[in-house]
Amino acid sequence: MVYIYLNKQNQNQENLEHRLIQLTNEIITTNKKLDTELHNIKKYFVVFLIILTVSGVIFLYIFNQNQTFIEGGHFVTQPLIGDSIKTGFTWHLYDKERVFHIHIKNHAQVSEQSLDMIKDSIMSKKIIEVNDLQLHKGPATNSSKFYIGWNGAINEISSRELKHQLPTRFHVHESMSDEGDVTIMLVDERNLEGYSGYTRSMVDQEKGQILKSYIIIYEANKLDGSKMANIVRHEMGHALGLQHSTDPDDIMYQKIQTDNPYISECNLNALESLYKGKKMSEFICKK
Ligand SMILES: [Zn+2]
Ligand SMILES: [Zn+2]
Structure with missing residues (x-):
């Protein structure tokens, strides 16, 4: 009986060890996942910054175009008044x-x-x-x-x-x-x-x-x-x-x-x- 008990204990320990390995593996996978996600977030942030910069430049360009147009407006309207x-x-x-x-x-x-x-x-x-x-x-x-x-x-x-x-x-x-x-x-x-x-x-x-x-x-x-x-x-x-x-x-x-x-x-x-x-x-x- 003792033997069996010991064997059972051994088996339990083995099970525990197995579970521990499983958990460690899970932690490693989760960490890896987190790493990838963090990397993805960084990637998205860089893309976001690029889009923000490009749209800023486009906005300034259009704004300046509009300004030139307003300033140059008198060239358009001038011939009408003379x-x-x-x-x-x-x-x-x-x-x-x-x-x-x-x-x-x-x-x-x-x-x-x-x-x-x-x-x-x-x-x-x-x-x-x-x-x-x-x-x-x-x-x-x-x-x-x-x-x-x-x-x-x-x-x-x-x-x-x-x-x-x-x-x-x-x-x-x-x-x-x-x-x-x-x-x-x-x-x-x-x-x-x-x-x-x-x-x-x-x-x-x-x-x-x-x-x-x-x-x-x-x-x-x-x-x-x-x-x-x-x-x-x-x-x-x-x-x-x-x-x-x-x-x-x-x-x-x-x-x-x-x-x-x-x-x-x-x-x-x-x-x-x-x-x-x-x-x-x-x-x-x-x-
Ligand atoms: Zn003169
Ligand atoms: Zn004279």
């Missing part, structure tokens, strides 16, 4: 026969040929017609006029009823004297702010009257004649009372970058409106 040109003060010439003196001080000693091109930007009566489709301003059936010189441009509107007399008789010549209505100085010096040209007008604020204008063309010795003529054409617009245009394709835009650097219909219409009395105002271009 570009505009600001106006300043006017000359009060009173007499139609009054000669308007423009003197050129050639400090930079630019060539005769360049001087002729500068004079042309004031004196020319030449008109160019450009297709509106090419200008992105309308259908191919329409065209726009451009004027090479201010004299020719003003001729178009001088017969109209104006409040202030526009200069119609221009006298452009070289002179080292400061006399004259407009003095154009061609200098070698570079403008520190990077301007190619600058116009400063003496005005009677109360009357809104321009008394005298000084135009400076910087680094004139380095500019070719046609470029200089474009700058003078722009600066003469200021000397006559126009300010800048919002249209990047206009000669009166703050930077000359147009393929047609000539006096536009809008420049002329703005000048007409200014000399009809709309000083320090904003003229909306018709196209």
Whole structure:
């Protein structure tokens, strides 16, 4: 009996041992399972982070796109209202026969040929017609006029009823004297702010009257004649009372970058409106 009992005890112990091995195995398997799950969680977390980063980048991109669109919105809506040109003060010439003196001080000693091109930007009566489709301003059936010189441009509107007399008789010549209505100085010096040209007008604020204008063309010795003529054409617009245009394709835009650097219909219409009395105002271009 004792033997049997012992045997039974042995068997029990064996069973226990077996159970212990089983439990250890189970623990190892569970641990392994936990390990895999932990690894999976880490994997999911990394994937989640990547998705979060990518969607963040996409969101910022779309947001910025939207912002650009909002900022650029005025390019879309602008043509509907039209570009505009600001106006300043006017000359009060009173007499139609009054000669308007423009003197050129050639400090930079630019060539005769360049001087002729500068004079042309004031004196020319030449008109160019450009297709509106090419200008992105309308259908191919329409065209726009451009004027090479201010004299020719003003001729178009001088017969109209104006409040202030526009200069119609221009006298452009070289002179080292400061006399004259407009003095154009061609200098070698570079403008520190990077301007190619600058116009400063003496005005009677109360009357809104321009008394005298000084135009400076910087680094004139380095500019070719046609470029200089474009700058003078722009600066003469200021000397006559126009300010800048919002249209990047206009000669009166703050930077000359147009393929047609000539006096536009809008420049002329703005000048007409200014000399009809709309000083320090904003003229909306018709196209
Ligand atoms: Zn003179
Ligand atoms: Zn300007």
